[in-house]
Amino acid sequence: MALFKFMSSFNKGIxxxxxxxxxxxxxxxxxxxxxxxxxxxxxxLHRVIWTVVMLIITTVYLSKWNKIKKILKIKRNIxxxxxxxxxxxxxxxxxxYAVSTNQIVDASFGYxxxxxxxxxxxxxxxxxxxxKPRIISIILTFxxxxxxxxxxxxxxxxxxxxxxxxxxxxxxxxxxxxxVDLGLLIESLIILPxxxxxxxxxxxxxxxxxxxxxxxxxxxxxIAGPMTVIPLFFFIKGVHLAGLGPSGxxxxxxxxxxxxxGFFLYSEPFDEYRLIGFILIWVAVIIYLFDLxxxx
Numbered sequence: 641m642a643l644f645k646f647m648s649s650f651n652k653g654i655x656x657x658x659x660x661x662x663x664x665x666x667x668x669x670x671x672x673x674x675x676x677x678x679x680x681x682x683x684x685l686h687r688v689i690w691t692v693v694m695l696i697i698t699t700v701y702l703s704k705w706n707k708i709k710k711i712l713k714i715k716r717n718i719x720x721x722x723x724x725x726x727x728x729x730x731x732x733x734x735x736x737y738a739v740s741t742n743q744i745v746d747a748s749f750g751y752x753x754x755x756x757x758x759x760x761x762x763x764x765x766x767x768x769x770x771x772k773p774r775i776i777s778i779i780l781t782f783x784x785x786x787x788x789x790x791x792x793x794x795x796x797x798x799x800x801x802x803x804x805x806x807x808x809x810x811x812x813x814x815x816x817x818x819x820v821d822l823g824l825l826i827e828s829l830i831i832l833p834x835x836x837x838x839x840x841x842x843x844x845x846x847x848x849x850x851x852x853x854x855x856x857x858x859x860x861x862x863i864a865g866p867m868t869v870i871p872l873f874f875f876i877k878g879v880h881l882a883g884l885g886p887s888g889x890x891x892x893x894x895x896x897x898x899x900x901x902g903f904f905l906y907s908e909p910f911d912e913y914r915l916i917g918f919i920l921i922w923v924a925v926i927i928y929l930f931d932l933x934x935x936x
Contacts, residue, residue: 659878660871663874675860711826712826720816724823742906755888761807788914820876824869
């Protein structure tokens with residue numbers, strides 16, 4: 641801790657980003673994977689409910705309620721947050737489904753593609769310039785998807801849904817300038833009623849694990865909120881101190897560790913055809929990172 645005091649703001653930011661990315665890529669995966677017996681639907685519901693609870697607590701603690709009121713007074717904000725709320729719900733649902741059904745490697749594919757897809761959508765929606773390295777990265781990404789589809793005769797829907805939902809989420813969040821944590825709270829509140837309705841139907845069907853015989857399980861499921869919010873705060877703080885460029889580079893820690901866990905720890909299948917598809921993505925990522933590095 642004494643060493644931490646003498647670190648520059650930039651280095652502290654880098655450390656925060658690494659912690660947040662590592663949390664998403666390792667701790668979060670292990671947590672949700674260990675609860676796969678609960679079922680992906682219920683895990684998503686718990687993630688929504690306890691994320692709302694956790695963010696309400698942090699909002700009260702940080703005295704941000706006035707900011708919430710100002711955000712909600714603007715209809716444009718509510719419109720875009722409704723869209724991003726749906727997108728984050730799709731992202732959480734598919735990612736937890738992938739983790740629960742031994743498809744973590746496929747989910748990591750989506751997060752590898754996300755920054756590159758964000759570049760494409762930035763060009764489409766914000767007229768952001770595309771240089772040659774980024775065009776090559778986009779082409780390689782699409783070639784990877786086409787290649788995997790050709791050899792497996794099965795669309796890589798998990799990876800693409802994860803990547804598309806998260807990149808589109810970032811695109812639409814660019815439309816409004818609000819704190820990330822407050823935006824996530826409002827998004828979660830928007831999808832909360834649907835989550836509670838689904839929660840009720842799961843309950844009456846007799847398939848609900850929460851609040852049944854195991855108090856320990858109930859307590860563990862409530863951790864889904866902190867598991868979502870804590871790495872988010874680390875990452876936000878890191879971006880604030882170190883900047884967007886380094887955060888964009890270090891983000892790839894998350895899918896890298898997800899891939900390592902899926903392949904080495906959980907022994908998910910990974911044949912030579914999938915390897916070639918991933919190599920195309922990894923080359924695209926390397927080109928993108930070099931371009932990002934030169935710009936920063």
